[in-house]
Amino acid sequence: MDLDLSVGVGDLTARLVDTPSVSGDEATLADAIESVLGSLSHLTAHRDGNAIVARTELGRPQRVVLAGHIDTVPIADNVPSAVRDGVLYGCGSADMKAGVAVQLKLAACVAEPVMDVTYVFYDCEEIVSERNGLGRLSRQRPDWLAGDFAILLEPTGGVVEGGCQGTMRAQIAVRGERAHSARSWLGRNAIHEAGDVLEVLRGYQPRQPEVDALAYREGLNAVGITGGVAGNVIPDECVVAVNFRFAPDMSADEAADHLRDVFGRWDVTIVDAAGGARPGLNHPAAASFVAAVGGTPRAKLGWTDVARFDALGIPAINFGPGDPMQAHTRGEHVPIIDIEACEAKMTAWLSG
Amino acid sequence: MDLDLSVGVGDLTARLVDTPSVSGDEATLADAIESVLGSLSHLTAHRDGNAIVARTELGRPQRVVLAGHIDTVPIADNVPSAVRDGVLYGCGSADMKAGVAVQLKLAACVAEPVMDVTYVFYDCEEIVSERNGLGRLSRQRPDWLAGDFAILLEPTGGVVEGGCQGTMRAQIAVRGERAHSARSWLGRNAIHEAGDVLEVLRGYQPRQPEVDALAYREGLNAVGITGGVAGNVIPDECVVAVNFRFAPDMSADEAADHLRDVFGRWDVTIVDAAGGARPGLNHPAAASFVAAVGGTPRAKLGWTDVARFDALGIPAINFGPGDPMQAHTRGEHVPIIDIEACEAKMTAWLSG
Numbered sequence: 001m002d003l004d005l006s007v008g009v010g011d012l013t014a015r016l017v018d019t020p021s022v023s024g025d026e027a028t029l030a031d032a033i034e035s036v037l038g039s040l041s042h043l044t045a046h047r048d049g050n051a052i053v054a055r056t057e058l059g060r061p062q063r064v065v066l067a068g069h070i071d072t073v074p075i076a077d078n079v080p081s082a083v084r085d086g087v088l089y090g091c092g093s094a095d096m097k098a099g100v101a102v103q104l105k106l107a108a109c110v111a112e113p114v115m116d117v118t119y120v121f122y123d124c125e126e127i128v129s130e131r132n133g134l135g136r137l138s139r140q141r142p143d144w145l146a147g148d149f150a151i152l153l154e155p156t157g158g159v160v161e162g163g164c165q166g167t168m169r170a171q172i173a174v175r176g177e178r179a180h181s182a183r184s185w186l187g188r189n190a191i192h193e194a195g196d197v198l199e200v201l202r203g204y205q206p207r208q209p210e211v212d213a214l215a216y217r218e219g220l221n222a223v224g225i226t227g228g229v230a231g232n233v234i235p236d237e238c239v240v241a242v243n244f245r246f247a248p249d250m251s252a253d254e255a256a257d258h259l260r261d262v263f264g265r266w267d268v269t270i271v272d273a274a275g276g277a278r279p280g281l282n283h284p285a286a287a288s289f290v291a292a293v294g295g296t297p298r299a300k301l302g303w304t305d306v307a308r309f310d311a312l313g314i315p316a317i318n319f320g321p322g323d324p325m326q327a328h329t330r331g332e333h334v335p336i337i338d339i340e341a342c343e344a345k346m347t348a349w350l351s352g
Numbered sequence: 353m354d355l356d357l358s359v360g361v362g363d364l365t366a367r368l369v370d371t372p373s374v375s376g377d378e379a380t381l382a383d384a385i386e387s388v389l390g391s392l393s394h395l396t397a398h399r400d401g402n403a404i405v406a407r408t409e410l411g412r413p414q415r416v417v418l419a420g421h422i423d424t425v426p427i428a429d430n431v432p433s434a435v436r437d438g439v440l441y442g443c444g445s446a447d448m449k450a451g452v453a454v455q456l457k458l459a460a461c462v463a464e465p466v467m468d469v470t471y472v473f474y475d476c477e478e479i480v481s482e483r484n485g486l487g488r489l490s491r492q493r494p495d496w497l498a499g500d501f502a503i504l505l506e507p508t509g510g511v512v513e514g515g516c517q518g519t520m521r522a523q524i525a526v527r528g529e530r531a532h533s534a535r536s537w538l539g540r541n542a543i544h545e546a547g548d549v550l551e552v553l554r555g556y557q558p559r560q561p562e563v564d565a566l567a568y569r570e571g572l573n574a575v576g577i578t579g580g581v582a583g584n585v586i587p588d589e590c591v592v593a594v595n596f597r598f599a600p601d602m603s604a605d606e607a608a609d610h611l612r613d614v615f616g617r618w619d620v621t622i623v624d625a626a627g628g629a630r631p632g633l634n635h636p637a638a639a640s641f642v643a644a645v646g647g648t649p650r651a652k653l654g655w656t657d658v659a660r661f662d663a664l665g666i667p668a669i670n671f672g673p674g675d676p677m678q679a680h681t682r683g684e685h686v687p688i689i690d691i692e693a694c695e696a697k698m699t700a701w702l703s704g
Contacts, residue, residue, distance in 0.1 A: 095532075126582065169583050178682055180681075181573050183677055184597075191550065191577050192553055194577070195554060198544055198546065217537075219537070221544070222580075223585060224579060224580025226578055226580075227574070227577045230425050231479065231575050231576070233575060233680050235574070238577060241583065245534050327532040328582075329538075
């Protein structure tokens with residue numbers, strides 16, 4: 001498969017959506033990106049697994065990192081893409097193939113940026129934190145990620161979004177006692193008792209704190225449930241998988257303590273955790289970018305890899321085309337004009 | 353693997369427990385049963401899948417069918433078997449390898465019964481009705497099952513149990529709306545809403561009707577639950593699998609209507625159904641057997657294949673060693689003296 005970077009950024013986004021890349025299955029798209037970037041003489045490209053990093057080497061005093069993940073959540077009858085009334089529909093259109101298309105256009109078209117630029121395309125953002133491609137690069141190839149300032153092109157509706165909320169997955173295990181289902185009163189049904197876990201979730205009142213002048217909004221939700229031994233057995237275990245999104249004024253350790261407190265009646269296992277990032281807009285590089293692209297910054301609700309850059313000591317913000325509210329929905333879409341606007345603003349900023 | 357039918361019926365039961373035969377995986381045990389019965393000159397043995405049918409052909413005016421399933425529910429840290437204080441512990445010990453051991457002992461030791469005898473050993477009783485080995489024989493080999501009266505050696509504590517309750521499996525599907533879990537308020541969480549299904553189950557008041565002078569007791573329980581798309585997605589579907597056990601005064605059609613009524617707010621799919629059987633103790637053959645083995649008949653709560661014999665027009669009752677309350681429990685067990693008592697009563701009855 002070949003990518004043609006001379007087409008418009010909307011057409012390029014459609015081409016990316018039509019190349020499925022569900023987490024763990026990004027090789028076809030990664031091959032295409034590696035191939036097309038490797039053909040550009042003003043870039044040096046490297047690959048690690050299904051992540052590709054391409055850099056200009058112009059000796060500029062500052063280096064900016066533009067990063068995006070190439071994977072998507074599972075397809076939900078929303079591939080191939082479709083365009084209606086100037087809006088592109090399809091799995092990953094907003095989260096975040098539109099941003100990846102902008103990265104690719106900038107890489108191809110801005111051969112002599114005023115700052116050196118590192119373009120990072122990575123895999124497995126939509127699944128367990130351990131497999132995250134940017135995390136892997138930060139452990140194994142931190143030199144590839146070096147820079148003074150990073151921008152993640154996750155969808156922000158073209159507005160600068162500061163920081164991000166943390167995310168934690170945990171399993172709540174409810175125990176019961178097996179019995180033959182024809183004599184259910186001799187057992188204790190773990191699935192029935194899991195109704196209490198669901199009641200806790202439904203009654204949970206999430207915080208909406210303000211952190212460094214930006215307003216965050218937390219959430220605690222079941223994202224999975226499994227239980228059952230056989231069709232004629234009262235089950236002795238039911239496990240509810242929950243996802244907790246917490247504001248950046250709370251650490252991952254504090255979040256774990258909070259979950260153990262909320263679900264104190266049951267066994268709680270923390271599956272994975274990624275702390276948030278404070279807004280960080282007081283950093284000079286962030287402030288200059290905000291001044292260049294305009295608008296009023298707001299809080300980032302979804303966890304993004306700004307937290308990974310933050311951990312590496314690189315200030316980072318979120319800025320990309322598409323409405324973040326569309327991410328992971330069946331009807332996911334992005335207006336093509338928004339992708340073009342993002343491309344134009346960033347081209348102007350990089351061209352000086 | 354060889355079965356030695358000269359050992360005592362308790363040792364034989366232990367040997368059967370130590371030969372795992374979880375539903376769908378009965379070939380090893382079926383091979384052993386086929387081999388040992390095929391070696392007995394007073395029997396004619398046939399095999400169909402993992403079911404074995406062996407018959408005496410003595411030209412007696414009456415024929416009795418003795419039937420038992422050789423499969424078990426999944427093992428739960430309860431194999432191999434163990435004997436403590438004269439009690440045999442292990443998966444399937446009560447349900448129903450003790451009964452199968454009695455069948456095998458009778459087949460080997462009562463070479464000239466006063467009635468012709470058909471011994472039926474079959475597979476896949478513990479899973480979906482469609483795969484039931486006795487059901488398969490009744491459709492494909494009804495001539496193998498012909499007889500005047502049938503006894504199922506399911507555990508009844510050595511008491512004659514009349515009839516059986518029906519069983520129905522259904523799936524209750526709860527729909528929601530997907531969203532990114534960082535912005536959960538934009539979606540509708542199907543797992544959270546499934547809490548309402550669990551509330552219905554927990555609040556359900558089962559009937560305890562009397563049918564033909566025997567007392568039944570119904571039950572409606574979740575036996576499985578699944579939901580979840582990915583760790584960061586508000587799920588748009590959660591499916592609760594329920595098992596309804598209904599008294600024999602209710603038909604399978606009436607049971608389905610009842611479930612659709614109870615779960616009227618959601619999509620209800622009937623997965624499988626097997627109607628019950630009325631007690632049937634007024635049949636002369638049943639009455640004579642009851643008189644021979646003694647005791648006061650009671651209602652059978654678990655569904656058993658008496659319903660299949662009933663559908664073939666063959667009166668059938670349940671009579672076997674072991675406490676039915678033990679079936680499908682981790683601590684499943686059977687007193688060896690009970691297996692021996694069952695063997696002795698049935699040997700005496702068949703010997704005339």
